[in-house]
Amino acid sequence: MGNSIIMIRKKILLLGDFAVGKTSLIRRYVDNAFDDKYLTTVGVKISRKRLETEGEQYELLIWDIEGATPFKEIPKNYYAGASGAIVVGDVSRNDTIENLQKHIDNFLSQNPDVPYLVAYNKTDLLSEAQRHAIVSSGDHIFTSAKTGENVPLLFESLLERIIHAAHSKNS
């Protein structure tokens, strides 16, 4: 509206078990900050991040969703209209890694063919040998919200996939 620059808004979700570091990854990416203290997220909070890629202006609308617990369902309509998702596991808690596939399946059931990435977070807690020992399938990025390792790469790679998914759909 009166603005010559067209801002392309993309909704992306952060999914995963509670306390895997979803909020921390967003905080690192958006504010470049980190806090050791754990404050759980209830409901949803959206953060915005603008970036320019391939000559276009994007605004990522990052949905920080309350983590999954065995006691409460995450409302499925949070997933609607998402352009992509980051599914997060905590490398220091095996069950959160085992649950990754469940979160991926949930997401894809609402958004078939929408790109997603897996973040193995808290890698600062691992030795190099332990890192190699993690067997995984599909696409994943090792991240640490604490040190900042691979955090921008995580979000930028997802956006790249989103853009390519949109292109291949249009052509």
Place this chain on the structure above:
Amino acid sequence: MQHIQKILNAILSKKVFEYLVVDKHFVIEKSSMGLFKYLENAPMPQESVFEHFPELVGYEDRILEVMRGETPYFKLQTIKKGEYWFDIYVDRYEEDRVLLLLHNVTAFTVTQHRLLQYSNEQTLVRSTLEQIIENNQMICVIDQNNVIAFANESFRNYFDLDTGDTLSTKVLQLNEYVDIDDFYFKALHHGALINVKKQYFEVEAKPIDALYRLFLFKDITAVYTRTAALEKALRFDTLTGLLSRRAFEESVITLIAEKRSFLFCVLDLDDFKKINDTYGHNRGDSTLREFGSFCRYFFGEGVMMGRWGGEEFLMVIERSRVEDAIKTVDDFRKRLATHPFEENIVVTVSIGATWCNQNDSFEELFLRADKAMYRAKTEGKNRIVLDAPIPTLECS
């Protein structure tokens, strides 16, 4: 429409709802006055609703469906805006418009948040504990009566203990810690070392609450045996296998502190220089080695012997009567003189002895015995000389 407006006014008067009206281009037509309290910038007419509610990006199709009356309202739950949480309802409002109702659910959500925080933290603590448990460390928790309330599998298997047993019965009775509190205190502050079934454990303790105490057993057998070997190397003279000078002195100081009765002797091999000169240094060393074995063979564990340096040795022999001690040492001297060393070398020894009095220091004992040893040398070698006549040396 009058009708809806009335209901709306009634709801809004309760101040838990705010609203916006949005047209089919997602442009804000009007909004309630109270909204500015919650949003950074109050929404103005003609602005895009997505500017103020990016939460709605992705729901464009559904908003249009509601607008056309194809689906009933939809709702987004627990959306945080600033310091508040809202449930956002999207409902039809006249043709080509939707009503966005914002229900402030902050009070309710804050309570929910507290519960969730508590429950998540508890789950984390539990999973951390499970990790420790799976980590192969041995763990047990005891109550105030020293009864095991919890023990993980590796603990139960290794010590053959189960819940209901007391920790002291099987594990600690084998050790120097008699009292569980004593053991706990040590483990709490420095980590206690215990030896069970040939394995060494470093034990750490932590209070859980007023009643329970947690013990972690870490197997350090490998490290400990290495350290023990090192200590042994420092404790013993490598050539003779007798105690080193330092270890001997420390042991004597302990005996003095414990007020024990013993005979203290300085021994010097006779004419050792001759052996070195006649047969060479190697023979000298092997003679010393053989002398060490002879002493250890003759006395066994009963007598403490150390090498002071060169061919000079120290000995402590604990007896309640001086005569008995003297007799044992003299028997040793006689047997030594008849023992054939390699190449039939004959080794004799001159011994100076003194009885330990109350308040003696190591230095005083040494000086007295050393003087007596010189007398033994000047009086013709291969003999034992006591620094004072026996009757004055009676002890209790």
